[in-house]
Amino acid sequence: MVNSAKSTISRPGAPPDAGEPTLVCEQVTRTFESKRGTVTALDGVSMTVGRERFVSVVGPSGCGKTTLLMIMAGLERASRGSIRIGGQESTGPRDDVGIVFQSPVLLPWKNVLQNVLLPAKIGKRLSPEMRERAQELIEMVGLAGFEKYLPHELSGGMQQRTAIARSLLLRPSTLLMDEPFGALDAMTRERMNMELARIWEVERKAVVLVTHDISEAVLLSDQIVVMSPRPGRIVKTITVDLDRPRTPSVVDTADFRDRVAQVRDLLKEHPAEPGRTDKKEYLR
Amino acid sequence: MTTLQAPAPAPAARRRTVRRSAGSARRRGDPRYVIAAAVVFVLLWQLVVVFGSVPGYMLPAPMDVAKALWHGMTVAPSDRDSYLPHLWHTTSAALAGFALGSGAGIVLGGLCAMNRVVNQVVRPYVFGLQSMPKVALTPLLMVWLGFGNPTKITLAALLVFFPVFVNAYTGLVNVDDTYLRLFRGMSASRWQMLSQLRLPAAMVAVFAGLEMGIVRAQLGAVVAEFLAGQNGLGIILIRFQYVNDTAGAFAVFILLAISSFVLYRVLKASRKRVIFWIPSHTDKR
Ligand SMILES: Nc1ncnc2c1ncn2[C@@H]1O[C@H](COP(=O)(O)OP(=O)(O)O)[C@@H](O)[C@H]1O
Ligand SMILES: [Mg+2]
Numbered sequence: 032m033v034n035s036a037k038s039t040i041s042r043p044g045a046p047p048d049a050g051e052p053t054l055v056c057e058q059v060t061r062t063f064e065s066k067r068g069t070v071t072a073l074d075g076v077s078m079t080v081g082r083e084r085f086v087s088v089v090g091p092s093g094c095g096k097t098t099l100l101m102i103m104a105g106l107e108r109a110s111r112g113s114i115r116i117g118g119q120e121s122t123g124p125r126d127d128v129g130i131v132f133q134s135p136v137l138l139p140w141k142n143v144l145q146n147v148l149l150p151a152k153i154g155k156r157l158s159p160e161m162r163e164r165a166q167e168l169i170e171m172v173g174l175a176g177f178e179k180y181l182p183h184e185l186s187g188g189m190q191q192r193t194a195i196a197r198s199l200l201l202r203p204s205t206l207l208m209d210e211p212f213g214a215l216d217a218m219t220r221e222r223m224n225m226e227l228a229r230i231w232e233v234e235r236k237a238v239v240l241v242t243h244d245i246s247e248a249v250l251l252s253d254q255i256v257v258m259s260p261r262p263g264r265i266v267k268t269i270t271v272d273l274d275r276p277r278t279p280s281v282v283d284t285a286d287f288r289d290r291v292a293q294v295r296d297l298l299k300e301h302p303a304e305p306g307r308t309d310k311k312e313y314l315r
Numbered sequence: 316m317t318t319l320q321a322p323a324p325a326p327a328a329r330r331r332t333v334r335r336s337a338g339s340a341r342r343r344g345d346p347r348y349v350i351a352a353a354v355v356f357v358l359l360w361q362l363v364v365v366f367g368s369v370p371g372y373m374l375p376a377p378m379d380v381a382k383a384l385w386h387g388m389t390v391a392p393s394d395r396d397s398y399l400p401h402l403w404h405t406t407s408a409a410l411a412g413f414a415l416g417s418g419a420g421i422v423l424g425g426l427c428a429m430n431r432v433v434n435q436v437v438r439p440y441v442f443g444l445q446s447m448p449k450v451a452l453t454p455l456l457m458v459w460l461g462f463g464n465p466t467k468i469t470l471a472a473l474l475v476f477f478p479v480f481v482n483a484y485t486g487l488v489n490v491d492d493t494y495l496r497l498f499r500g501m502s503a504s505r506w507q508m509l510s511q512l513r514l515p516a517a518m519v520a521v522f523a524g525l526e527m528g529i530v531r532a533q534l535g536a537v538v539a540e541f542l543a544g545q546n547g548l549g550i551i552l553i554r555f556q557y558v559n560d561t562a563g564a565f566a567v568f569i570l571l572a573i574s575s576f577v578l579y580r581v582l583k584a585s586r587k588r589v590i591f592w593i594p595s596h597t598d599k600r
Contacts, residue, residue, distance in 0.1 A: 101496075104500055105500075106496050106499055106500055123502075124499055124500045124501070124502050125502075126502075128500075130496075130497070130500050132493050132496070132497070134493060136493050136494055136497045138494075138511075138512070138515070139319070139592040139593070140515050140590075140591070140592040149501070149511075150501050152511075153498070153501040153502070153503045153507055153511065154501065154502070181592050182592075183592065183593075183594055
């Protein structure tokens with residue numbers, strides 16, 4: 032599964048930071064007005080994602096993870112604060128940001144290849160090179176031979192692989208993922224985690240991954256941002272300095288378990304509000 | 316159904332479709348059962364006529380109905396007894412009304428979905444029209460359009476229009492939010508949102524409207540013939556009623572049912588070709 036032929040040298044630790052971080056959130060605050068008053072979904076969230084860094088965001092449901100990701104994607108505006116991507120102030124959706132949503136969001140009338148090519152089609156950038164790129168991505172996510180399949184002919188995991196390939200098509204500098212494997216069963220999910228680790232070794236991007244699976248976060252990330260609910264704030268940022276590339280056996284190391292325990296303890300200190308029923312999500 | 320109105324064939328949704336497919340083969344029915352039921356029904360009918368001493372003008376024997384149907388369908392089309400010219404008149408008027416009504420429904424539904432001003436002006440009137448009993452307009456239509464095809468076609472079109480309009484409109488408007496986000500994330504233009512997302516996504520709903528429409532089109536044509544026709548199956552139904560030819564009326568009724576069913580089936584088949592991405596086992600009916 033680990034594609035060591037393509038990735039160059041396995042180097043321990045995270046890749047070195049070079050120059051300006053790819054993504055910078057500065058004091059991002061977002062409030063929603065409703066009839067029952069003002070909800071502060073995000074309160075002064077600041078974080079940076081270095082070039083080719085993998086950062087996970089964990090926190091209980093309703094702590095503003097999706098809101099934060101959508102603001103980063105330029106699909107939602109911040110009430111205050113700013114986002115910089117690649118050194119530029121970001122004001123809206125942009126080509127150099129790829130998004131993977133919790134559901135695959137594939138067009139059911141387009142086959143795998145057409146779905147992967149959608150960003151090029153919408154951006155009027157279809158070309159033989161793009162098609163080649165799409166083909167390579169399809170192979171990379173393990174869907175070679177399924178190019179002509181329609182989404183409903185694929186399993187949930189395969190649909191999400193297609194969505195990942197689509198998000199990578201235009202070679203974004205930043206990849207934003209909102210609980211991409213949240214709807215998959217535990218087995219598929221574990222496999223997809225390793226796949227994502229491998230894909231990231233090939234397609235190095237600055238990644239922000241929202242998840243509520245602690246093992247997933249530790250397995251994949253260089254850093255884990257732990258958030259607390261209402262108002263959504265960053266409790267702590269934990270650095271994960273396990274060797275890369277990460278292999279399935281890493282989960283059996285003491286370092287791995289330490290990190291998992293650390294994140295879990297932080298989340299226990301900042302539980303979901305009463306009435307929210309998804310605490311059990313952390314028990315896995 | 317796998318639509319964008321309830322999109323994302325997530326695992327849970329998939330499981331549901333799979334489970335449904337297991338039952339649907341059984342539910343779709345074995346043609347042998349259908350035929351057996353028909354035979355039993357006809358036999359019972361014959362028994363009631365023979366032993367129940369029901370007068371023929373109330374309930375004709377199945378054989379008489381079959382004979383009438385056979386005669387009406389096999390005599391030369393130029394013969395006065397032939398059903399064929401009438402079948403043609405009714406069906407062609409129904410189809411013309413269907414084309415007109417559904418075309419108007421799709422165009423107007425699309426305009427309402429795309430433009431807020433058009434929507435606010437047009438929609439209240441359309442819903443106002445819907446709450447009117449449109450069949451009651453027939454006498455007025457006769458005054459304006461006379462006895463004949465224009466009245467038939469207009470009534471059929473009026474009946475077809477509403478379900479198609481509503482379905483086209485809601486299909487275009489109710490596209491899942493995440494898909495809209497996906498397209499906004501790719502900086503899609505309004506036109507791209509329409510052509511690449513909303514239109515194909517709305518096809519499922521549009522076809523649901525068309526399926527309601529095709530049946531209503533025939534209804535409209537026949538009702539107009541009752542009141543204002545010069546030819547067509549509606550007219551010969553009335554004529555048979557005058558002369559107490561109940562077997563003939565039954566035959567015409569069966570012919571109407573068959574032609575309506577055929578039209579519906581043709582539409583179903585074309586739906587399958589247009590909306591090829593919906594697995595056929597999720598089709599209901
Ligand atoms: N469009 C909206 N309108 C009003 N409140 C919203 C909206 N979107 C999110 N919220 C609120 O903001 C908070 C954070 O939501 P969200 O970002 O979806 O959390 P998470 O993804 O961490 O579960 C929640 O309390 C939610 O109710
Ligand atoms: Mg969320």
